[in-house]
Amino acid sequence: MLFSSASPGRGLNDREKLESARWVERVIKAYASMFTSFVAHCNRVGYEDGLHFWGGATVNDPNGELLAQGPYFEEALTLVELDLNQLRRTRARLPLLRDERTNLIQKELDRILSKNV
Amino acid sequence: MNVDLTINTDVAQQILTGFIKSELGRMGFTRAIINLSGGLDSALSCALAVQALGAENVMALRLPYRTSSPDSLEHAQLMIDQFKVQSKTIDITGMVDALLEHDADMSTTRKGNIMARARMIVLYDQSEVFKALPIGTSNKTEILLGYSTMWGDMASAVNPIGDLYKTQARQLSRAMAIPGEIMDKPPSADLWAGQTDESELGFTYEEVDKLLYLLVDQRYSAQECIEEGFDDKFVNAVIARVRRNQFKRMMPPIAKVSNRTIGYDFLYLRDWGT
Numbered sequence: 001m002l003f004s005s006a007s008p009g010r011g012l013n014d015r016e017k018l019e020s021a022r023w024v025e026r027v028i029k030a031y032a033s034m035f036t037s038f039v040a041h042c043n044r045v046g047y048e049d050g051l052h053f054w055g056g057a058t059v060n061d062p063n064g065e066l067l068a069q070g071p072y073f074e075e076a077l078t079l080v081e082l083d084l085n086q087l088r089r090t091r092a093r094l095p096l097l098r099d100e101r102t103n104l105i106q107k108e109l110d111r112i113l114s115k116n117v
Numbered sequence: 118m119n120v121d122l123t124i125n126t127d128v129a130q131q132i133l134t135g136f137i138k139s140e141l142g143r144m145g146f147t148r149a150i151i152n153l154s155g156g157l158d159s160a161l162s163c164a165l166a167v168q169a170l171g172a173e174n175v176m177a178l179r180l181p182y183r184t185s186s187p188d189s190l191e192h193a194q195l196m197i198d199q200f201k202v203q204s205k206t207i208d209i210t211g212m213v214d215a216l217l218e219h220d221a222d223m224s225t226t227r228k229g230n231i232m233a234r235a236r237m238i239v240l241y242d243q244s245e246v247f248k249a250l251p252i253g254t255s256n257k258t259e260i261l262l263g264y265s266t267m268w269g270d271m272a273s274a275v276n277p278i279g280d281l282y283k284t285q286a287r288q289l290s291r292a293m294a295i296p297g298e299i300m301d302k303p304p305s306a307d308l309w310a311g312q313t314d315e316s317e318l319g320f321t322y323e324e325v326d327k328l329l330y331l332l333v334d335q336r337y338s339a340q341e342c343i344e345e346g347f348d349d350k351f352v353n354a355v356i357a358r359v360r361r362n363q364f365k366r367m368m369p370p371i372a373k374v375s376n377r378t379i380g381y382d383f384l385y386l387r388d389w390g391t
Contacts, residue, residue, distance in 0.1 A: 009132065014123035047139040049386050050280075052132050073131055 001037050003028065006044040009054040021054050021072070033064030036090050036097060038082055045075050062090035118346040120327040124285050126292035130168065133277040137169035140275045141250055143391035148249035152240050152270075153177040153196055153204075154307065155189030157290050157299055158278060159254040160196050164293040165277050166252050172201040176247045179206040180236045182213055188298075189307050195296040205243065209235045229308035233269025241272070250274035258283040258322060261329055262355075263362020264314065270306075271365065282329065283322040320351065328355055 011019020024041070032039040039060045044053035057070035059080050068080035091097060141149065149166040153159050166175045179193045190206075197204045213235050217223055240251050253276025255265055260279055265271045278286055283304070290300060304314040304322070315321050328347055331337040332355070337345070342352045371380050 012124050012129060012132070014121070014125055016125055016128065018128065047136055047388075049140075049388050050136070052136060073135060 001031065001035065001039045003031075003039060003041040004043075005041065006053055008051040017072075018054055021056055025056075025058060028058060029060055029064045029066070032060035032062060034096065036062040036087070036094055038062060038087075045073055062087055118327070120330055120345075122282055122284050122288075122326055122330055124281070124288060126289050129281070129285075129289050130165070130293070133165050134169035137166055137252070137275065137277050140388075141170070143388050144250060144274070146248070146250045148174040148176070148247060149252045150176040150178065150240065150244045150247050150249040151252045151254065152236055153179055153193040154254070155179075155186075155192035155299065156302075156304060156307075157295065158256050158283075158286055160192075160295045160299050161286055161290045161293065162252045162254045162276075162278055163196055163202065164200060164290070164295060167200045167202060168293075173203070174249075175200075175202040176243065176249055177202045177204045178240060178243055179204065180209050180239055181206070182208075182232050182235075183210040184310060186305075186307050186310070188302070192296070192299050192302075195298060199294075199296060203247075207239055207243075209239060212238070225309050229306065230266045230269060232308055233266035233306075237269050237272045244274075252277065253279060255279055256281055256283050256286045258326055258329060259314075260366060261333065261359050261362075262318065262325070263358065263365045264318060265365070267365050282326040284326045324351075325355060328352065329359075332356065332359070 005024070007020055007024055009018045009020055013019065015022070017025075024043075028039050028041050031037075040058070042057045043055050045055035046053055052073070054072050055070060055074060055076070056072040057076075057078055059067045059069075059078075059082075061067050061082075063086075067082075068078055070076045070078035137149065141147065147170065149170055151159055151163045151166060153163055163175065163177055177193065177197050179190055179197075181190055194204075196202075209232065213228075213232055216231055217228065220227075244251050251273045253271075253273030255271055255273075255276060256278050257280055259265050260271075278289075281289065287300070305312050306314065318325070328342060328351070331342050331345065332339075339349075339352050339356055343349045368380060371378060373381055377383050
């Protein structure tokens with residue numbers, strides 16, 4: 001899964017990471033785990049008027065673990081090798097995708113959407 | 118009540134110095150100019166500009182009026198010596214008194230505004246001499262409370278510290294080794310003898326920053342702030358003050374008559390095209 005964003009930095013507090021960076025990283029980790037897939041996130045750096053973009057590109061593996069991370073606030077080329085066999089290994093252990101009942105989900109979504117029209 | 122305004126000062130420095138460098142560069146400038154009042158906010162802006170651009174690219178102005186506290190000049194000099202910036206001292210007494218002479222019963226507010234605006238004139242004039250952009254020195258607390266002079270101390274090309282509350286500006290100043298004399302003295306606009314911000318405002322920055330943080334940053338309602346333990350009169354007075362001063366934070370509204378009007382449908386970033 002590729003995720004490219006222009007996410008402005010916000011929420012400076014006493015932590016080392018901005019609130020916006022922590023939120024995005026948490027959500028990416030959740031996506032990687034839930035879909036048992038690799039997720040690569042690439043974020044803009046630099047400034048636009050008063051806004052700044054925090055960079056910090058990440059790659060998470062199908063277990064949700066962080067494989068690589070680029071620097072915050074700076075332009076960088078971050079390379080990481082993906083072991084695609086990890087997909088099979090993780091999915092055998094955690095068959096979330098196999099067990100998903102897509103027909104049921106589609107039926108339920110149709111019901112919810114038609115009910116609220 | 119547990120409101121923590123602590124900031125990570127390393128991250129703050131990285132963002133704010135990058136901002137100064139990037140925004141000046143996009144406007145075609147490499148140099149900054151700052152009115153050093155001798156107080157904490159302008160010292161902080163100056164330190165950030167030095168870190169962003171190098172001391173040789175920063176000009177500090179000292180602009181005393183005849184009634185200014187001698188400490189203000191001395192404390193500004195401490196900054197100039199410590200951070201090794203270029204500097205110039207220009208006495209504004211002549212230009213201010215030329216205007217004050219016209220009205221014998223001028224209020225202190227009017228006099229203060231005139232001094233703040235006289236300093237703005239010198240700042241912008243010297244910015245042309247030094248080929249530099251004026252760096253703002255207003256913090257978030259005073260911008261929200263409107264505790265500043267429009268077209269006076271509020272005037273700048275870019276403001277690196279306008280999203281830091283006063284207590285956060287203090288914390289960052291400490292991390293950037295601003296001289297202790299500046300850190301320890303009570304905040305004052307020094308527009309008349311003995312003036313201090315906190316006596317004029319009627320509350321401390323410590324108190325009001327916590328309240329503003331809940332109201333503005335965390336979007337608490339007045340009622341929720343009162344439930345957090347703030348006095349209801351204080352909460353309502355601060356909200357009224359923030360609202361009353363909204364005009365100071367805006368460009369003057371333009372009456373729309375055409376199909377496309379500046380400020381309404383002609384909207385571009387300031388960095389447009391850079």
